[in-house]
Amino acid sequence: MQKKLATPSLLHTMITDMSVVKSADDVYHAIKHALIEKRYVAGEYLREEQVARSLGVSRTPVREALRRLGAEGWLESKPNYGVRVKAWSIQDAREIFEARLLIEPYLAGHAAARIGVTDIERLHVLAQQMADITHRPSTPESIERWFCANDEFHAIVTSAAGNARLDQSLKSMKETPLIKWTFDAYSDADRSRSASQHFEIVRALEQRNAAWAEAITRCHILAAQATVLGRSATEDPAS
Missing domain, CATH: 1.10.10.10 (Winged helix-like DNA-binding domain superfamily/Winged helix DNA-binding domain)
Structure with missing residues (x-):
């Protein structure tokens, strides 16, 4: 070959x-x-x-x-x-979701006690941007805008936790092309659900409620995992 x-x-x-x-x-x-x-x-x-x-x-x-x-x-x-x-596989996606479930909710919970007002205001703006995108027809350009807003949103939350080593580990995983590929698999309904969850994450952080922030972040990742892995299993049952 x-x-x-x-x-x-x-x-x-x-x-x-x-x-x-x-x-x-x-x-x-x-x-x-x-x-x-x-x-x-x-x-x-x-x-x-x-x-x-x-x-x-x-x-x-x-x-x-x-x-x-x-x-x-x-x-x-x-x-x-x-x-x-590297050729990314569905197993790579599973492993990244498993790692995110271990790290990201933990960081979100710690962020609730540390995040500043300016960061919360920025999260509001980003959550609204993503919600606005879901109300329009999906295009490659709108998907790219969503991806950028989503990436910044989660980066602000995890950075606010104050654990640079865990935050960097998470960022390294999220920078892979696989993350962008999985996000491209979202339907408009998936993005609408995700946008609502972003607003709830902001509310939990505003309330300084660590348990709530951790729980909704975990639900957010589990929903994404179900969407991506469920679709992949349908398209390739042997994966």
């Missing part, structure tokens, strides 16, 4: 969008951004020399970036072939 290689045009687009690459971290973030935006297909091989030439850097920072991305689960190494984009 012919191996799929990252094309120069994709790499050129990647660096055009990410501004000038200057450091090893820049290289890492440039490649990661391209992966988040699904500019590579599952199984596509990334060659150090080609990536380095496209980014205008040496192979050393590229090698380090690919190593980091492999450790984070974005890429996988194939002996005698190289590094390729």
Whole structure:
């Protein structure tokens, strides 16, 4: 089977969008951004020399970036072939939901005692934005706006808990292309239900009610899990 290689045009687009690459971290973030935006297909091989030439850097920072991305689960190494984009499975989705259920409600409960007024006001705005989107026909653009608002909403809540290590672990999981793929599986009714739950999370935080914030966050994730895994099982019962 012919191996799929990252094309120069994709790499050129990647660096055009990410501004000038200057450091090893820049290289890492440039490649990661391209992966988040699904500019590579599952199984596509990334060659150090080609990536380095496209980014205008040496192979050393590229090698380090690919190593980091492999450790984070974005890429996988194939002996005698190289590094390729990881193909995400329904089992990956199950594991991410399980991890979210362990971490995210806990952080939401702790956020209830610590979150500031400014953050709560911002959560109100984001929850309303998502609710407004559900009242209009679904389009790729509206789904993208929803995804961005939803991502910011949850990031504010978990960051407010004050546990940087758990928050970073959660963020790493949520940055995977799989999260965006699962969200794309939502129907308009699913998004409407999710928007209502966001308002309830805000109310729990306003009341400084840790048990409520934890409980509704858990319900929120369980509902998403049921939607995504239920749909996947219907489409592929063997998954």
